[in-house]
Amino acid sequence: MADEKRLLIPIDGSENSLRALSHVIKRAVGDKQLHLYVLNVQPALPSSLFVTRAMIASHHEAKSKEALIRTHRLLSKSRLRADELGDRFQARAREWQCRWPIIGDVRGLGGMQAIELVKSQEDKTPATDETKKITQYCYEHGLITITAGTYSNVIRILVPLVATDAQIDEGLGVLESALAAVCGQKDVVAQLV
Numbered sequence: 001m002a003d004e005k006r007l008l009i010p011i012d013g014s015e016n017s018l019r020a021l022s023h024v025i026k027r028a029v030g031d032k033q034l035h036l037y038v039l040n041v042q043p044a045l046p047s048s049l050f051v052t053r054a055m056i057a058s059h060h061e062a063k064s065k066e067a068l069i070r071t072h073r074l075l076s077k078s079r080l081r082a083d084e085l086g087d088r089f090q091a092r093a094r095e096w097q098c099r100w101p102i103i104g105d106v107r108g109l110g111g112m113q114a115i116e117l118v119k120s121q122e123d124k125t126p127a128t129d130e131t132k133k134i135t136q137y138c139y140e141h142g143l144i145t146i147t148a149g150t151y152s153n154v155i156r157i158l159v160p161l162v163a164t165d166a167q168i169d170e171g172l173g174v175l176e177s178a179l180a181a182v183c184g185q186k187d188v189v190a191q192l193v
Helices: 015-028 053-099 128-140 165-192
Strands: 005-011 034-040 103-109 112-117 146-148 154-158
Touching (some): 005 015, 005 053, 015 034, 015 053, 034 053, 053 103, 128 146, 154 165
Antiparallel strands (some): 112 154
């Protein structure tokens, strides 16, 4: 548990607190060590507005339930959207993996995904040059990707939770075109030799 990170988020049900929670959720996607804790807080109310302490307690209880319901909806929606994005990317990337053996591995969590590029499926030799070409193609066509890994042969994708389905399809189309262009060039060279 030493690697575990904990984040306490106070929620009062206001739009500002829910926006803050939404911001934290976007940043936390894919971080397995981060545990979010929600603390319901309600501002103190002047006792002159209520007749009894029981009425104040009842008011706070109702406001707390309302805030927690809205918070739960937001957390559930974000988790589902991240999983949906990941599943969508993985399905498409697995199709690519069947078509192009350069894709050695497809992995990720939620909206944070990656494909590892290799020259050979047998010994998993890193395809560093091809990775550079693919990321350059993506960049030139409006898709920002990140290379990672010890040999810079992993392309990381972090899909924003707010991306529309059309935007996701467009981005995946660019990545697919980049793979086709690089793998097509490689096939032509192999045929000439």
